[in-house]
Amino acid sequence: MAKIEDYEPTDEWLEQINEELRKRDVPHKQRPYDALMEWSKYAGISSSLGGEDEKKIFDWFEKNTKVGSQYFGPMYMGSLFYDSCFWPIFIPVVCGEVKLDASNSLKTLPDSIKARLMKDKQEFMQYVAVWVDCIDYGFGIEELVENKNISTFGQELFRSGNQQLNATVSLLHEDNPNAKAMESARMATEMFLKAFLASKSGLTEKKAKDKIGHNLEKALNMCLDVDGNSELQVIHLGLPLFPEIKDRYKGTDKTLKELWHGYGIAQFTGTTVVRSLTGRDVRKTLK
Structure with a gap:
């Protein structure tokens, strides 16, 4: 599925996703990955680490969740x-x-x-x-x-x-x-x-x-x-x-x-x- 033109994860969308993840007790370190997966479904893209959408999502969660929680090793x-x-x-x-x-x-x-x-x-x-x-x-x-x-x-x-x-x-x-x-x-x-x-x-x-x-x-x-x-x-x-x-x-x-x-x-x-x-x-x- 092609990406929807001019779509990018907005602060409003990220706040909404973060609230949903919070209600499900998803750990802070896991939230940006879950958010990226949800964004891939929403915008119709195949998500992978390293893209512009990924950078914006991770930057947002770095500012709005526990410091350092996004940095961990391999699966x-x-x-x-x-x-x-x-x-x-x-x-x-x-x-x-x-x-x-x-x-x-x-x-x-x-x-x-x-x-x-x-x-x-x-x-x-x-x-x-x-x-x-x-x-x-x-x-x-x-x-x-x-x-x-x-x-x-x-x-x-x-x-x-x-x-x-x-x-x-x-x-x-x-x-x-x-x-x-x-x-x-x-x-x-x-x-x-x-x-x-x-x-x-x-x-x-x-x-x-x-x-x-x-x-x-x-x-x-x-x-x-x-x-x-x-x-x-x-x-x-x-x-x-x-x-x-x-x-x-x-x-x-x-x-x-x-x-x-x-x-x-x-x-x-x-x-x-x-x-x-x-x-x-x-x-x-x-x-």
Whole structure:
């Protein structure tokens, strides 16, 4: 749809939108993004960050909402293991319909290494698989954490799983990748499996404690009993990689590839659960 001629967001329109967002208890930092999305619908444009309308909207909210609330990082940050190093995968905040380029998410990857990755079809496709997992997860997890149709226990599990997954990524990106990333990845996987059960079959905190405990095999099997066609089944062979919960205080060295596989299981589990509950799946749009 073409943009309506001479349309620009007026102060009156912005005040009205801000009041609507205030009544819905939308956090200050989120309001300019929601306003930009509403403006794209109103004016008939495809919104993206960086345009004149975006600048005016953000300038207005900077003056009329909590100072500094508009400045925050990417929607989500995942990780890629390539050339013996872990590299951040930045998933940007976007509004409206925009095209994302997988190569642009590797902002810290030197051009020479990126060129080598792009030329290696197998390695690049493996990266794209992780990249789309990060996209679906990043845009879907907050939706589930705030979903009132999910039990309080389920929301807590999603919140805890997200915290553990973010911790995993942070530990991988230390100057010397921290072996504790494996523990965080394990906990993230456990939280996401239980969140799936809480959302799909009404798992309660008591049932989780009595029937599952910290047993990943039991949690996964219960998930597959609920949905035998779930993609979660592919993580089955990788679960033995994780240490037992009772061993979490033991100093155990892990190779970089083991840490990569542990993160991969946690990321894929989180993404698969998010996809199953939100319907998001960027893979369907890849060309």
